[in-house]
Amino acid sequence: MTIKFRFVWVDDHVERAQGFIGGLNGTLRQTAVETNLEVVAVTKTLFDDLSQKASDWVSSTPDLIMLDHNFSKVAQRMFDLHGSALAHLLRIQLPKTPIVCVSGQQINSDQFNIEDLSEYTYIFDVNQINSEENLERLFAIARDFKLLCFPEKKPVRQALIEVLLPPEIDKLSLLSVLPEEFEGTFVHGTSPHRMARWVLNILMRRPGFLCDPLEVATFLGLNEAAFVRKVKHHFEPARYKGPFATDTNPLWWASALTDVLYQVLPQQMALSPSVAGRQFADILEEDFSRCGVTNEHTPAPDVVAYTDPTKSERRAVRSSHTIPLSEEASSVLGFSTRLRIRKERRGAGVG
Numbered sequence: 001m002t003i004k005f006r007f008v009w010v011d012d013h014v015e016r017a018q019g020f021i022g023g024l025n026g027t028l029r030q031t032a033v034e035t036n037l038e039v040v041a042v043t044k045t046l047f048d049d050l051s052q053k054a055s056d057w058v059s060s061t062p063d064l065i066m067l068d069h070n071f072s073k074v075a076q077r078m079f080d081l082h083g084s085a086l087a088h089l090l091r092i093q094l095p096k097t098p099i100v101c102v103s104g105q106q107i108n109s110d111q112f113n114i115e116d117l118s119e120y121t122y123i124f125d126v127n128q129i130n131s132e133e134n135l136e137r138l139f140a141i142a143r144d145f146k147l148l149c150f151p152e153k154k155p156v157r158q159a160l161i162e163v164l165l166p167p168e169i170d171k172l173s174l175l176s177v178l179p180e181e182f183e184g185t186f187v188h189g190t191s192p193h194r195m196a197r198w199v200l201n202i203l204m205r206r207p208g209f210l211c212d213p214l215e216v217a218t219f220l221g222l223n224e225a226a227f228v229r230k231v232k233h234h235f236e237p238a239r240y241k242g243p244f245a246t247d248t249n250p251l252w253w254a255s256a257l258t259d260v261l262y263q264v265l266p267q268q269m270a271l272s273p274s275v276a277g278r279q280f281a282d283i284l285e286e287d288f289s290r291c292g293v294t295n296e297h298t299p300a301p302d303v304v305a306y307t308d309p310t311k312s313e314r315r316a317v318r319s320s321h322t323i324p325l326s327e328e329a330s331s332v333l334g335f336s337t338r339l340r341i342r343k344e345r346r347g348a349g350v351g
C-alpha cells in the first residue's frame with residue numbers, strides 16, 4: 001500500500017520549490033508515501049493568478065498547501081503581501097486544507113510576528129524539509145487534518161477530545177485546558193486550522209500530557225538511549241496515536257506510563273517509577289539516567305530541563321537544580337512549567 005498526496009507549493013523562488021519535485025516522498029507511520037507536487041510562482045499578478053488557482057482547488061482540493069513567507073523577489077506586490085496574509089485568504093476558500101509555511105527564516109527572527117505565526121498550521125525550515133522527521137510530520141498534517149474537520153455546527157470540545165484518543169483519566173483535564181474559543185456553542189465556531197495548531201504547537205510540544213523519549217526515559221530512571229533500545233516496546237499501550245502522531249517523533253501519554261510500568265513489572269509496585277524502571281531485563285548501571293549537573297545516577301534525576309534560555313539542549317536533572325525557563329514559561333494553563341538548569345553562583349556550590 002502507498003499513500004499518494006497532492007501538494008501545492010507557492011513560492012517566489014520557483015527553482016527552489018521545483019527542486020523538491022520528486023523529493024517529497026517517504027513514509028508515514030510505516031506506510032510508503034508518494035507526493036505529486038505542483039509549484040505555483042509568486043509574481044506581481046499574484047492576486048489574479050491565485051484567485052483562479054483557488055477556484056480550481058475548490059473543486060479539486062490539494063491535500064496540503066506549502067507557502068513561502070517572505071516573497072522578497074517580488075518587489076512591488078500589493079500591500080507588501082507575505083505568505084501569512086496569503087494563507088488567510090486561501091483558507092477562506094479552502095478551510096479544510098492545511099496550510100504550512102516553508103521558510104528559510106528562523107521562527108524567532110523578526111521576519112515573523114505572532115499574527116504571522118497564527119496563520120500557518122505549522123512552520124518548517126525549508127532547508128530541513130526533506131529530513132525524515134520533517135517529511136513524516138508534513139505527511140501527518142496532510143493525512144490527519146481532516147480528522148479535525150467536524151460537521152458544521154457540531155460542538156467541537158468533546159469531539160476533539162475523542163479524536164485525540166487519550167486515556168480515560170485525561171479526558172476531563174483536557175476539556176478544562178482547551179482554549180475558550182473551542183466552545184460548545186455555535187455563535188463563534190472555531191476552525192480545523194485553529195484546532196490543528198493547538199494540537200501541534202501546544203499539546204504535542206508542551207510538557208504535561210504527552211512525553212517524548214527523553215522525558216519517558218527520565219521517568220523510568222533510564223537514559224534515552226537505553227529506553228529506546230531496550231524498553232520502548234513495552235510502552236506501546238501508552239503511545240499517543242491521535243492526529244499528527246509520527247514514528248520519527250513518538251510521544252506517550254504521561255498518565256498511562258505508570259500503569260504500563262507496573263503491568264509489565266507487577267513485582268516492583270512497591271518501588272518508585274524511577275527505581276522500578278531500572279529493573280527491566282538487560283538494564284545495566286550504564287543505562288541509568290544521570291543528573292546533568294552532578295553526573296550522579298542515584299538519586300535518579302526527576303525532571304528534564306533546558307541547559308540555557310536558548311532552548312538548544314535538554315538534560316535530565318534533579319529538580320532542585322532548575323528554575324522556570326522564563327517568566328512566561330508556565331503561561332499555558334494546565335501544562336507543566338518548562339524548566340532550565342540554574343546557573344551556579346560564583347563561590348558557591350550548586351544548590
